[in-house]
Amino acid sequence: MGLTKLPSNYRLAREIDMRKDKKMAFWLNVAGTLLFFALCIVGYLLHPIDSTFDFQFIYIIVVIGGLIAYIILHELTHALFMRIFIHTRVTFGFHVYAAYAGMRNGYFRRLEYIIIALAPVVILGIILGLLNIFLPAGWFWTIFIIQGQNIAGAVGDYYVIYLLTKTSSKTLINDDGMSMRYYEVDPNKIDYDEREDDDFFDLQ
Secondary structure (H helix, E strand, O other): OOEOOOOOOEEEEEEEEOOOOHHHHHHHHHHHHHHHHHHHHHHHHHOOOOOOOOOOHHHHHHHHHHHHHHHHHHHHHHHHHHHHHOOOOOEEEEEOOEEEEEEEEEEEEHHHHHHHHHHHHHHHHHHHHHHHHHOOHHHHHHHHHHHHHHHHOOHHHHHHHHHHOOOOOOOEEEEOOOEEEEEEEOOOOOOOOOOOOOOOOOOO
16 A cells, blocks of 8 residues: 555655646647647548438537546546555545646555556556447447547556656656656665664665
């Protein structure tokens, strides 16, 4: 399970802040946009749009409502898995181009954070995929557009996971929503746990 306090033998290794790093935010948005259009090509191959395609008003309303609901559900899914690993307060917000869920007083282990990052894409992706399979063909693009946002809109999560694959398994991650910090074990520090019934320190 994650921690609510950073161990004394850990040091800050890297910080990612989308509010400060405008260049990173820009390229992640470009990557997400390109991925969305690539998915639309895949969708066209699966279900071509022809002259008989009926753009009913209800489809447009559902797409707009579905995209709004998706943003909320995406962050709630992040928050749910954060709470599974650490039982402390989750904060929510919106900053210019992105909604977010974060935990200021939480430090997640690497595998825990990878699960948190991927949970919305996987869970919502399965649900939307099943809707695409079982709903009438006329609803295909309505659902597929939301699915495209689900997959392409998570480029930030993919980027974070990519960076985590280059870190130690002992890495701890703190995520307040719009910025995150990676902490690594400091070889120059020793953490210990003093217990009343133990005359020795437990070296970590």
